[in-house]
Amino acid sequence: MSNPELNTNTVFDPQEQPVWEENPRIVKPILGIEDKPKTWWESLLYGWQHTLVDISPFVLPLLVATAAGLGPEEGAAWVNRGLFAMGIATLIMTTFGNKLPIIQGPSATVTGALTSVASIYGLQALWGAIFVGAIVEFLVGVSKVLGVLRKIFPVIVSGIVVISIGFSLGRTAVGWMVGDGSITNFILAAAVIICIYILQFATKNIAGGIISRGSIFFSIWIVGVGLAGIMGQVDWSIVASKPWFAFPGFFPYGGPGFGWKFVGGAIIGVLVGYLGSMVESIGDYAATCAVSGEIYKVKHMNKGIAAEGIGCLIASIFGGIPCTSYTQNIGIIATTKIASRFVVKVSACILMLYGLSPKFGALLVAIPRSVIGAVFVIVCGSIAMSGIQLVGSAKPTTANSYIVGTTLMLAIGLPVYCQYVVGDWTATLSPLLRLFLTNTVVIAVIVGIILNLLLNVAFKGEQEEVEE
Structure with missing residues (x-):
């Protein structure tokens, strides 16, 4: 069955391309x-x-x-x-x-x-x-x-x-x-x-x-x-x-x-x-x-x-x-x-x-x-x-499970540790390093992208479905 959106001319415009292959609503x-x-x-x-x-x-x-x-x-x-x-x-x-x-x-x-x-x-x-x-x-x-x-x-x-x-x-x-x-x-x-x-x-x-x-x-x-x-x-x-x-x-x-x-x-x-x-x-x-x-x-x-x-x-x-x-x-x-x-x-x-x-x-x-x-x-x-x-809505693969778990643990836990446990040490770092160690969202983006490129792209983990 054809998708009406794919039949439009705008699909060839790079700016109109979906960011993801999936289309979660x-x-x-x-x-x-x-x-x-x-x-x-x-x-x-x-x-x-x-x-x-x-x-x-x-x-x-x-x-x-x-x-x-x-x-x-x-x-x-x-x-x-x-x-x-x-x-x-x-x-x-x-x-x-x-x-x-x-x-x-x-x-x-x-x-x-x-x-x-x-x-x-x-x-x-x-x-x-x-x-x-x-x-x-x-x-x-x-x-x-x-x-x-x-x-x-x-x-x-x-x-x-x-x-x-x-x-x-x-x-x-x-x-x-x-x-x-x-x-x-x-x-x-x-x-x-x-x-x-x-x-x-x-x-x-x-x-x-x-x-x-x-x-x-x-x-x-x-x-x-x-x-x-x-x-x-x-x-x-x-x-x-x-x-x-x-x-x-x-x-x-x-x-x-x-x-x-x-x-x-x-x-x-x-x-x-x-x-x-x-x-x-x-x-x-x-x-x-x-x-x-x-x-x-x-x-x-x-x-x-x-x-x-x-x-x-x-x-x-x-x-x-x-x-x-x-x-x-x-x-x-x-x-x-x-x-x-x-x-x-x-x-x-x-x-x-x-x-x-x-x-x-x-x-x-x-x-x-x-x-x-x-x-x-x-x-x-x-x-x-x-x-x-x-x-x-993403593919239920082992690689994706690792990506989600590892990224969230680091994104949520690392800022807490760096701010409240070793806060004095963190304060001595450059603003850029402090941003990467204390900002939950920035950590999630960086770690998520790196792990996705490593596990899904380099190791092709997205091709392996999780066993039921």
Whole structure:
């Protein structure tokens, strides 16, 4: 029986080729990538829901600003600029990039490099390095060199990477949920998880299922603002201290030719962060396709990385730190089954409004971290399950079993050992070596690719089926 997709002319376009020979459709969404909600308020609900799980834009810019020796007021301005840049970068990705429903935001991987560069070389060299890194990332995308990953990044490796993303974020989620170990944190965390479950499964036939699909949105407000407010856990002073409107401005620390410095050491340090970010993004694209019922194609990698480069370039103009794809929002799609690109564009507009109205955006900061952390636990679980299903769609060979087991053990265990057991030794290594030893996703990509090339390609292990 012929496959209609194979009869089209586009099959001969390398950019339209599937990344994998397998075609796993992990999740059939309620709303596909090209679909739109029936009403404007549904679009607003689903779009707003995406922005409520993004706490990183409030944390990561502050880390870099602090490393640069800036005070709280300037750090708050960095948050506003980052939110505005997030919205622009997301619109670029969903409109001109790979057109997958992916939120863009400050990269934790890049941030690790930025903090070191900011403390050593200063702000002018930092922004010069960010600018160069953005151009390099854009050139990597438009060069279409990522198409070669079609052979070394099969579905088994992609599944491992997605699982690693879920566990990596999940470790952070549990940390936020537990916090200082107070009973209040556990009460709020349990309340928001129970609330999500009730709204997700008990309201499917109420209001056309809208409440069910917006379960995360409603639960965060009910528990994170309502119950937490009653318990005195919401810091309303953060909201009261912010102005209603503030435009981020342009080139707050100079620009190319009028203030920025291009220092070799700073550029190399930041490029290490960009490298890790690109590796994570390739895995994120795979995860997004998996939860959106989309075939993962070569164009998604090339156009996505090119769009991220442009997004980082524009972010630097507004004084926002570099942006990358946000995995937690992929978990939202997996949980709600709303994969609409239009909804993510609505999210982008809301993020820009956050950047223009600091008081409105401060609401997210006021919500207790234990609430956001508990939501993350569910979201990260959905991501990990998508990865497990991807792995399950690969050939059931002994070689693939070894690849999955060995890679996951190293990706999950090695960072814990290097950070908490021999942390002092790890701190003496170069940023590049620290990235390879402490970043779960980077380890999963490197080890997974190497083992796949060794066991499946060199030793032809994929030809041997596991005995039943």
